[in-house]
Amino acid sequence: MRLNTRVHDRDVAGMRYVYPVVSRRARGVSVGVNLNPNKACNWRCIYCQVPGLTRGAGPEIDLERLRRELTDMFGALVQGDYMERHVPQESRRINDVAFSGDGESTTSKQFAEAVALVREVLESFELLGTIRVVLITNGSMIDRPEVQAGLRAMSSMNGEVWFKLDSATAQGRRVLNDTGLGTERVLDNLLLASKLCRTRIQTIALALDGRPPSPEEQAAYVALLNEARSQGAAIEDVLLYGLERTSHQPEAPRLAKLSVEQLETFADAIRSSGLTVTVHP
Numbered sequence: 001m002r003l004n005t006r007v008h009d010r011d012v013a014g015m016r017y018v019y020p021v022v023s024r025r026a027r028g029v030s031v032g033v034n035l036n037p038n039k040a041c042n043w044r045c046i047y048c049q050v051p052g053l054t055r056g057a058g059p060e061i062d063l064e065r066l067r068r069e070l071t072d073m074f075g076a077l078v079q080g081d082y083m084e085r086h087v088p089q090e091s092r093r094i095n096d097v098a099f100s101g102d103g104e105s106t107t108s109k110q111f112a113e114a115v116a117l118v119r120e121v122l123e124s125f126e127l128l129g130t131i132r133v134v135l136i137t138n139g140s141m142i143d144r145p146e147v148q149a150g151l152r153a154m155s156s157m158n159g160e161v162w163f164k165l166d167s168a169t170a171q172g173r174r175v176l177n178d179t180g181l182g183t184e185r186v187l188d189n190l191l192l193a194s195k196l197c198r199t200r201i202q203t204i205a206l207a208l209d210g211r212p213p214s215p216e217e218q219a220a221y222v223a224l225l226n227e228a229r230s231q232g233a234a235i236e237d238v239l240l241y242g243l244e245r246t247s248h249q250p251e252a253p254r255l256a257k258l259s260v261e262q263l264e265t266f267a268d269a270i271r272s273s274g275l276t277v278t279v280h281p
């Protein structure tokens, strides 16, 4: 779930919850918020790149420390010389704040409080509304009232939910995400998310034991998105990713990247229902 490689540097040494990511592709800096420093997630995706991932929920967050770290990070980016020292000229802008940690952010009981803190800090730097606030999520906890409160707050601050959907079948999610979450709940959570906040779908498509997602899997995926939209889900677009980085799960040797052609064929099937799809091979 983590965005990208951490920037190791003494500016960020000692930070528990906040980390900067310089993205060449997005030409900007993303401020990552990790509410799972204990590396605990309620899912276990076979491509998960978190080393030492454990099953569980985010720990109690030290909110004062989170506030301090966010303030220090934005201070270094906005008022300090962090950009000059570490960021290529063409990327010297802040793209977003992203809840993207070593586990599922919404398993934290303090998720909504953390969103409120981000709001406060952005306001204090006069950045509220000018940069996006993104939640990268597996979507499994959206039926919890406190998560919904967080999404409502995000919606009022240029927020986006990136809702993970790797498979539309129970069997597929069992294999890829090691979760028993039923399809009805996935659909309900997607509906809820999209009603509360701008929602994008993020999907990883890969080959397992040399086999790409079957035609039946791909058809079920398109059908689920169509069903969600027919029930009123406003889906912004679909971000279709290939396997980018090394998995730290035991299944790692069984995984392989799909070719660009395979990803594009899947993307075209999704596009045929009118959705915008961006492929990240």
Ligand code: SF4
Binding pocket: 001, 002, 041, 042, 043, 044, 045, 047, 048, 049, 050, 053, 101, 102, 103, 104, 138
């Ligand atoms: S949802 Fe999957 S990819 Fe994200 S942290 Fe959990 S196990 Fe890893």
